[in-house]
Amino acid sequence: MKNFKKASMFVFIMIMIFSLMGCEDIIDTNLDSNTGDILEIHFIDVGQADSIFIKKGQEAMLIDAGNNKDGKTVVEYIKNQNVSKLNYVIGTHPHADHIGGLDDVIDNLDIDKLIMPNAISNTKTFEDVLDSIDKKGLKITKPKVGDRYTLNGAEFIVLAPNGESYESLNDYSVVVKLIDGETSFLFTGDAEALSEKEMLKSNRNLLKSDVLKVGHHGSVTSTSQEFLDAVDPYIAVISSETGNSYGHPHKEIIERLTEKNIDICRTDLQGTIIIKSNGKSLEFNHKEIVLNNNSPVNKPDVVISNVDKIEEIVTIKNNSKDEINLEGWKLLSVTGNQEYIFPKYVLKGGEVVTVTSGNKEGDLDWGSTNIWNNTKSDPAVLYDEAGKEIFRFND
Numbered sequence: 001m002k003n004f005k006k007a008s009m010f011v012f013i014m015i016m017i018f019s020l021m022g023c024e025d026i027i028d029t030n031l032d033s034n035t036g037d038i039l040e041i042h043f044i045d046v047g048q049a050d051s052i053f054i055k056k057g058q059e060a061m062l063i064d065a066g067n068n069k070d071g072k073t074v075v076e077y078i079k080n081q082n083v084s085k086l087n088y089v090i091g092t093h094p095h096a097d098h099i100g101g102l103d104d105v106i107d108n109l110d111i112d113k114l115i116m117p118n119a120i121s122n123t124k125t126f127e128d129v130l131d132s133i134d135k136k137g138l139k140i141t142k143p144k145v146g147d148r149y150t151l152n153g154a155e156f157i158v159l160a161p162n163g164e165s166y167e168s169l170n171d172y173s174v175v176v177k178l179i180d181g182e183t184s185f186l187f188t189g190d191a192e193a194l195s196e197k198e199m200l201k202s203n204r205n206l207l208k209s210d211v212l213k214v215g216h217h218g219s220v221t222s223t224s225q226e227f228l229d230a231v232d233p234y235i236a237v238i239s240s241e242t243g244n245s246y247g248h249p250h251k252e253i254i255e256r257l258t259e260k261n262i263d264i265c266r267t268d269l270q271g272t273i274i275i276k277s278n279g280k281s282l283e284f285n286h287k288e289i290v291l292n293n294n295s296p297v298n299k300p301d302v303v304i305s306n307v308d309k310i311e312e313i314v315t316i317k318n319n320s321k322d323e324i325n326l327e328g329w330k331l332l333s334v335t336g337n338q339e340y341i342f343p344k345y346v347l348k349g350g351e352v353v354t355v356t357s358g359n360k361e362g363d364l365d366w367g368s369t370n371i372w373n374n375t376k377s378d379p380a381v382l383y384d385e386a387g388k389e390i391f392r393f394n395d
């Protein structure tokens with residue numbers, strides 16, 4: 001992509017705007033497209049599992065289908081998008097939280113090409129998938145690194161698996177990078193650090209992507225620092241379930257993403273996440289984001305860039321170049337109606353400050369009580385000293 005540098009700047013501007021909107025409240029509208037059909041990526045909320053539906057005009061694909069119990073939900077979801085044929089289906093690897101619902105998808109939808117790695121599992125779930133494949137007379141296409149497939153003008157490239165055999169089934173995960181014009185998405189399945197290392201070796205220069213589907217539900221076994229640095233995404237999407245027994249996403253990964261100022265979208269907190277691309281810009285919300293250097297970037301200077309409700313850490317960022325004195329500003333936990341009034345604190349341009357509760361370590365201390373509701377929605381709202389709402393972080 002020879003215009004990639006320019007594209008990166010465009011996307012950067014988009015992200016500045018996006019971070020004001022958060023990744024929530026995604027509603028359907030029409031992003032104007034000059035370059036053909038809109039590409040839609042739906043990270044379907046299937047709990048502790050993955051299922052990603054991708055559509056561009058009349059063509060569509062699916063990456064994983066959730067657990068066994070999610071099969072019908074996924075099929076319904078796809079049918080509700082007026083799609084009855086999938087040009088591609090990728091079963092990233094034979095674990096139940098990825099291929100569990102695949103038999104339902106195969107039984108109920110037309111499929112042109114089914115891509116699955118050369119890995120087997122002796123579970124009933126896997127056998128059910130093979131039965132459905134047989135019944136339908138489908139052929140499995142093995143992924144080959146470097147293979148390219150088109151989706152109505154967009155294109156995806158296979159980046160993993162690079163090896164023949166692995167100890168962990170996760171490392172067999174089919175990893176693809178989807179490119180639509182100047183926008184790009186990396187889907188990693190459950191690929192772990194070993195597979196990431198192989199991708200860094202074989203295709204480092206292809207890894208850079210605007211959106212990263214974080215590997216293995218945000219587990220520390222994936223998203224190694226070197227890999228994350230190479231992908232260098234603006235947005236990270238994590239598919240997991242609240243209260244899952246694995247503790248996904250792991251706090252180390254959230255920290256790793258936060259440190260790089262990557263916006264985090266989570267199905268466990270936000271439900272199904274939809275991202276749209278017109279080949280130049282991405283849309284997460286009702287407002288179209290125009291990506292050019294003349295964009296009127298009407299953004300507040302100070303934003304809540306993250307609320308880690310489990311760790312009780314709120315991160316506030318000053319996006320302007322100037323220092324801002326937060327004295328008298330207020331941070332509100334909406335559900336518990338608890339408020340924190342800022343003492344004199346000068347936040348320098350481009351810097352962040354953390355407000356922590358429950359005796360957690362941070363820059364500003366909100367006391368020993370836990371503030372954030374971990375089971376229900378609990379938006380965070382920031383007000384300036386005059387009581388004007390500056391930023392709302394929905395969850």
Ligand SMILES: [Zn+2]
Pocket residue numbers: 049050095097098190216217
């Ligand atoms: Zn998984």
